[in-house]
Amino acid sequence: MSTTVAKSSFWRERFPIDAVAHFFAKKTVPMHRHTIWYYLGGMTLFFFLIQVGTGVLLLLYYRPTAEAAFESVQFIMTKVRFGWLIRSLHSWSANLMVAAAMIHMFSVFFMKSYRKPREITWVSGVLLFFLALAFGFTGYLLPWNTLAYFATKVGTEIASVVPIVGHDLLLFLRGGEEVTGATLTRLFGFHVAVLPMLTTALLGLHLLLVQVQGMSVPPQAEAQAAQRKPMPFFPYFLMRDLVGWLVALGVLAALAALFPWELGEKADPFASAPPGIKPEWYFLFMFQTLKYIPAKILFMDGEVLGILAFGLVGVFWLLVPFLDRRPEAGGRTRWFTVFGWVAIAFIAVMSLIAYVVPQTF
Amino acid sequence: MMANFFSRISRRSFLDYFLGGGAAALAGSVLFPVLKYIMPPAIPQAVQNDVVAGKVGELAPNSGKVFRFGNKPGILVRTPEGDYRAFSAVCTHLQCTVQYRDDFKHIWCACHNGHFDLTGRNLEGPPPRPLEEYRVEIRGEDIFAIRQT
Ligand code: FES
Numbered sequence: 436m437s438t439t440v441a442k443s444s445f446w447r448e449r450f451p452i453d454a455v456a457h458f459f460a461k462k463t464v465p466m467h468r469h470t471i472w473y474y475l476g477g478m479t480l481f482f483f484l485i486q487v488g489t490g491v492l493l494l495l496y497y498r499p500t501a502e503a504a505f506e507s508v509q510f511i512m513t514k515v516r517f518g519w520l521i522r523s524l525h526s527w528s529a530n531l532m533v534a535a536a537m538i539h540m541f542s543v544f545f546m547k548s549y550r551k552p553r554e555i556t557w558v559s560g561v562l563l564f565f566l567a568l569a570f571g572f573t574g575y576l577l578p579w580n581t582l583a584y585f586a587t588k589v590g591t592e593i594a595s596v597v598p599i600v601g602h603d604l605l606l607f608l609r610g611g612e613e614v615t616g617a618t619l620t621r622l623f624g625f626h627v628a629v630l631p632m633l634t635t636a637l638l639g640l641h642l643l644l645v646q647v648q649g650m651s652v653p654p655q656a657e658a659q660a661a662q663r664k665p666m667p668f669f670p671y672f673l674m675r676d677l678v679g680w681l682v683a684l685g686v687l688a689a690l691a692a693l694f695p696w697e698l699g700e701k702a703d704p705f706a707s708a709p710p711g712i713k714p715e716w717y718f719l720f721m722f723q724t725l726k727y728i729p730a731k732i733l734f735m736d737g738e739v740l741g742i743l744a745f746g747l748v749g750v751f752w753l754l755v756p757f758l759d760r761r762p763e764a765g766g767r768t769r770w771f772t773v774f775g776w777v778a779i780a781f782i783a784v785m786s787l788i789a790y791v792v793p794q795t796f
Numbered sequence: 797m798m799a800n801f802f803s804r805i806s807r808r809s810f811l812d813y814f815l816g817g818g819a820a821a822l823a824g825s826v827l828f829p830v831l832k833y834i835m836p837p838a839i840p841q842a843v844q845n846d847v848v849a850g851k852v853g854e855l856a857p858n859s860g861k862v863f864r865f866g867n868k869p870g871i872l873v874r875t876p877e878g879d880y881r882a883f884s885a886v887c888t889h890l891q892c893t894v895q896y897r898d899d900f901k902h903i904w905c906a907c908h909n910g911h912f913d914l915t916g917r918n919l920e921g922p923p924p925r926p927l928e929e930y931r932v933e934i935r936g937e938d939i940f941a942i943r944q945t
Contacts, residue, residue, distance in 0.1 A: 585892055589907055592890040603835065610836045613867060617836065705862055705869045707885070707895030708906040725890075726908045730924040737922060738889065 462646070463665035464672045467656035469546060473672075474679050475539035476645070481680045482532035483638075485687070486570075489525040490627070497577070499623035501616030504579040505701040512698060523691035529571060531687060533717050536564050544755070544775050546653035553651055554756035556644040559637050561753045566634050571715055573626040576619055584702035586714050587622070588614045596742045614704070713789060720785035721745055748778075841866060849882050849941040852934060860896025860903070863941070869893050870930065870941055875914050876901055882941035883916045884928040894927070903927070 446452045464473060496515055498507040511518035540560060543549065549557035576587040591614065595605035610617035652660045666672050714722050724745075728737040751758070759771045805813075849863045849872040860873040862885050871885035873896050883903070885893045892907035902919070903912040910921035917926045930941040 585907060589890040589892060606835055611839065705864050706893065707862055707871075708887075708892040710906045712892075712906050722908075725922060728922060730889075730918065730922050736924045738924075 458646070459669050460667075462649075462668035464668055465650050465652045465660045465665050466663040467652065467659040469542075469653055469656050472539075472542035472546065473650060474676060475535055475542060477676045478679060478683060479532060479535040479539050480638075480642075481683060482528050482535055482687075483634075485528040486525065486532060487631075489521050489528065492521050493525055494627065499577065499620050501579060501619055501702075504577060504619055505698075508578045508698060512695075519695050520691060523694075523696045524687060526696040527690045527694075528687055529574065530715070530717075531683070531690075533567050533571060536567050537717070540564055541775065541779065545772060546651070546655070547759070547771075548651035548653065549756040549759070550651065551756070553644070553648055556641060556648065557756045558753060559641040559644070563634065563637050563641060565749070566630055566637065568717065570626065570630055570634075571717065573622040573630065575715065576614075576622050577626065578698055579619060579702050580699035581702050581706065581709055582699055582712060584614060584704065585708045585712055587618065590714070590718075591618070593738075593742055596736075596739050597746075598743075716786060719789045720782045723785040723789040844943075845945070846933075846940050846942040848938045849930075849932075850939045852937050852939060855880075858898045858901060862893060862895070865930075865941060865943075871896065871903065871927075872932075872939065872941065873903065873914065880932045880934070880939055881914060881916075882930040882932050882939075883912075884930070886927075887923055888918065888925040888927065889921070889923040 464470065493511065496507055496511045496518070498504060508522065511522055513519075515521075543557070543560065572587075572590055576583045591605055591608045594608055595601040597604055606612070608618070608621070609615070610621040713719060725738055725741055728741040730737050732740050755771065844866045847863065847865050847870070849865075849870060850861060855861060855872065855874040857874050857878045858876040860871055862869045862871050864870070865884070869885040871883050871894060873881045873883070875881060883894075885895075887894050887905040887907065887910055889905065889908055889910050892905050894903050894905045894910070894912065896902075897904040900911065902914055903916070904910070905912075905921070905923065908922045910923040911919040912923070912927055913919050915926070916929045918924065929944070931944055933940045933942060
């Protein structure tokens with residue numbers, strides 16, 4: 436395919452197509468026992484593209500106001516042909532995207548692929564992950580149902596705990612003192628304009644850096660990678676990627692068709708929070724932790740400390756390549772690996788408890 | 797004095813300052829209005845100090861209901877003994893709307909399992925403070941909730 440394009444002088448005169456074709460022809464993927472993890476980044480990208488496609492489709496009928504949002508989603512799901520499928524795909528793919536991004540991120544972490552010179556790749560990746568969470572958070576309110584309403588109320592209230600700028604942050608997110616139609620319109624704007632713009636820019640940078648730097652070989656697999664021949668990306672690895680995407684599409688379609696995403700009840704700001712309320716699974720571990728933190732620790736409100744701690748861990752995670760300096764010298768850094776496993780164990784246990792322990796007590 | 801000052805700055809650094817300052821001023825004059833635009837204007841709320849929370853006979857003993865108090869929810873509770881109590885229904889933890897649980901015989905917040913007794917005191921769970929209590933007054937058929945000042 437690339438050769439026919441490269442042969443036509445039309446493109447040659449207008450774009451350095453030979454250089455690009457040459458680059459892809461030479462691109463290889465290292466082979467070793469951890470190679471399987473190289474598929475996760477592409478998988479995340481695949482789900483992201485599905486989000487863009489289904490998102491644009493939903494935009495055609497969705498109306499971002501407190502009066503009409505719930506009804507317009509209901510309209511999409513009941514009147515628009517295949518509307519239920521498009522919405523269901525969008526919701527499921529969002530969850531699969533976060534899951535794929537999470538696995539991708541942790542595998543990169545344990546393979547220490549953030550080592551010099553890939554610090555910026557890691558930082559841009561973590562920021563992209565945070566953006567994915569922000570997409571999840573802002574998108575969650577858009578159907579304007581009860582669950583979404585309270586999740587957003589709690590979520591934005593958490594922002595107000597941040598010292599000094601907390602209240603301004605709350606106003607910024609809610610568009611006023613309360614969660615209202617103004618909040619909905621605002622989060623909609625973030626969800627469909629601001630976040631996609633930031634994501635596109637960061638994603639471009641992230642992918643460019645990966646192309647320029649090539650795939651990192653984890654220190655644990657260096658010997659093996661030296662023995663095995665790397666695989667040419669085009670067409671061999673790409674073909675495998677495509678098989679993976681096909682499987683992902685199958686899983687996604689099955690989930691969306693068999694378990695259509697529910698709409699619930701329209702949000703009523705003057706109703707009690709329903710029992711059994713919980714956020715999406717990727718926020719669950721934080722939510723569960725907040726339940727266990729006592730109201731007061733010394734002289735501070737418990738949740739203030741909890742939220743500050745989560746914030747600090749987030750910053751730490753972002754700065755990992757700059758804090759873990761040892762791998763450059765070839766040494767193994769135990770502490771970071773241990774930290775990674777502790778984090779995974781913590782997330783898993785807290786999420787599990789949230790699912791298993793009955794919510795009404 | 798003035799001449800001395802200017803002669804000490806080269807043309808080059810003058811231009812640097814000039815352009816740098818200009819760019820900073822431009823950025824500031826763009827950012828400031830944008831930031832101000834993003835922050836929502838405060839909408840004056842008519843301060844309401846009392847509201848009809850419910851009707852006499854509407855609530856059975858050991859039950860409760862949420863009512864509107866301005867733009868916030870309040871909760872009217874009828875205790876198992878038959879007394880009326882009214883509180884802000886905004887949980888002091890992260891602002892979920894609380895509810896009356898007849899099986900606990902007290903107020904409960906579903907979001908993080910916060911419990912409040914019938915005087916609004918936080919009993920258990922993450923809420924750090926009691927619920928704001930309103931004075932209850934019965935005038936004819938109407939049960940009023942009155943903000944205490
Ligand atoms: S908001 Fe009520 S317990 Fe957290």
